[in-house]
Amino acid sequence: MKTAGSEQRLAVLLPYRPAPTRMSIRIGPLPAAILCFCAVMAASTAWAQTGPTMLSPLQVIVKWSPLLLRGFAFNILISLMAMLLGTIAGLGLGLALLSESRLLAAASWLVTQFFRNAPWLVLLFFVMFLVPFQVTLFKTTIPLPDWIKATVGFALPVMANVAEVVRGAVRSIPSTQWEAAESLSFTRRQTMWLIMLPQCIKRMLPPWMNIYAIVAMSTVLASIVGVSEMLTLTAQVHAAEGGRPELFAPLYGFALLCFFLYCYPINIWTARLERRFRVR
């Protein structure tokens, strides 16, 4: 059976045109990363005037990789804790954004805008310099090491971004559901917690994971304010190996590779979830 469309076609010979191929092939994550790394290695060894006693860049990285990877694990720990703190606070802030009280909504809007629009590094400085290094609560002194303060510094922008995500997700649910819940005599709080938020989780997941990838990449900022995470350790390793200039590229390349291997799968997974949960 012929389709209606093919019958309506005029009997003219259309000019040959290759089928448009747009964005069909994406380079695989691992090949790309390994390719870049190898290129850097090749470039750096070409420059290296390696004497017999000096280690080649690759040997240096292999030698120090346990330390560097421990630094990377610390980065991940900071990012996970910042995300946890930020999500809890952001959920509260997001609900405050949606609150019926004008004053609360306006105040939380101001807080959200403030933390979303300030640069991360500036917020980090803000927390590092203005939070004391120890607090005394009920006569017990709790020390606040710098990495805890850095975690809080990262949690603040996360909070504001998560708040926006929560607000957007709740707003995206058809308003008829609010009316339906009201007619079933749910209170506002019950509607929010029993009806709206469970539906929102699906919509919030992809942007939430996006935020996480950004946080994971931002944790290196902590090195600027003196937390000994991966980038600080990289600089120290470089100094320990005699500060040879040709070592810079491989060492920072290694850091790039670590973050790439961590963040790229998250990104792919996010894109896949986005496609699956697409709201039509």
Added chain:
Amino acid sequence: MQAIGDWFQRLYETTGLNFSVFYDAYDWGRYVGGLKMTLLLSITTIVLSLIIGAVGALMQGSPSMLLRLPVNAFVVVFRNTPPLVQLFFFYFGLGTMLPAVEAAGMRVPLLSNVQWAIISLSLFAAAFNVEIFRSGIEAVPRTTIEAAEALGYTRLKAYVHIVLPLAIRVCLPALNNNLVNLLKTTTLAYAIAVPETLYAVKQIWSESQNVFEMMVVLLATYGILVGILVWLMHRWERAMHIPGYAR
């Protein structure tokens, strides 16, 4: 001007809030210098990243595999690595590999830290811009491109005169977001000692011992800068709006 300086001087004497930038000419000079550097960084990186993004999106849509592959690799790598590490990689890693040049009797690196910051930040933002432009280009109806082809446009001309103007309108909100992000990311140049606002303000607060006050000034500065950028982008968005197209 004098009245403002006097007022802040009095504020310091009465309340102890030391906004030294507003009455100390030296601090003010440093602050304005930092602000100028931030503006220079933001404007150059915004323009460069838009150009690289547009060219990248054109290459990404091309039928040739050889053109698409490098762009895709570039986007994937630059989107998934921390901008600070990219900056260090460029400045320390590649910067030390480049030959030094002789200038005024001194050996100086071929590219200064400001230039490296501009290159690195533009590339970082451009990776996002490529994706943003691509999403805009995909939203341009296929029929429009066919109509352009029927009128005898070449691929490049159709891209410049028809696809890109329409695509920009579609992706302006996302672009807006990314450019604000870029403006905030210029603070990273602090890490390679580019004297931008954060750097200048940090110098001021470590000499005048007024961390809290300078922090307020710093946050307000970035708040105003972001506000101006958002306002400009919204105006542009409204000016470019075509009735009946994309909302």
